[in-house]
Amino acid sequence: MDNRLQELTEKIYREGLEKGNQEAEKIISAAKAQAEEIIKKARAEEIRILEEAKKASAEMRENTMAELRLSMRQAMNNLRQEITDLISKKVTSQAVKGIPDDPAFIRDILLAVAANWSPDKSGRTDLVVLLPASREKELREYFLSKATDLLKKGLELKFDENLTSGFEITPADGSFRISFTDEVFENFLRDYLKPRLMDYLFEK
Structure with missing residues (x-):
């Protein structure tokens, strides 16, 4: 995996x-x-x-x-x-x-990850995406309207004060982290x- x-x-x-x-x-x-x-x-x-x-x-x-x-x-x-x-x-x-900050780009990446991530074969995503706290309202509304399937499958949104741009993906157990920031x-x-x-x- x-x-x-x-x-x-x-x-x-x-x-x-x-x-x-x-x-x-x-x-x-x-x-x-x-x-x-x-x-x-x-x-x-x-x-x-x-x-x-x-x-x-x-x-x-x-x-x-x-x-x-x-x-x-x-x-x-x-x-x-x-x-x-x-x-x-x-x-x-x-x-x-600006590439990692585009909500549609974030959604597309998460869809690709979710399609290839199901460790327990249950179909649940069980992934956490860390997003900038400064964009919480905008991104939460976007995901609720454009990516409800991901949320229903177990994707969890978290907003981090220390994250200023881009986003990070980690499994629910926090065993590793993938960063998608301008710097990366x-x-x-x-x-x-x-x-x-x-x-x-x-x-x-």
Whole structure:
């Protein structure tokens, strides 16, 4: 059952990822042009420094150039990393913003979980969903009007003062918890996107 829930969780995260892909592609395209301009300036600076290094004495030339090349490689690597981090943060935060707070999205996730969750074979859900206390009135009314079947099967709504966005699902016995928050979706998308973004921006 844990494997099924894990697979379901991964599927849900992937669906959230797909929703952000279109916006991500637009931002990446614009950011690539900006990144190329930054790199162009950095390379011009590299040339300037190299020209100055040529004026160094012959005795120090070899060591100076070796250290300079190392410094420039490190500087370029740091620059690439900073650009990638900046863009991936912007892309992911915009791509997932508000997704876990949409009542219809919450309902759809719970329907998917409930359809695959019935440990005692009774058909009862026996799951608890933790929601932000600040949205209790809105969400309670929504579930009472749009998700009565889930409530009848044993789904329990709880509202947590410490939860500011998204929601969490846990079985009634509290043995584990699955989080669906902006932070979780953003981290998942960022881990997925960062290596691909690095290759895209700085392809050789």
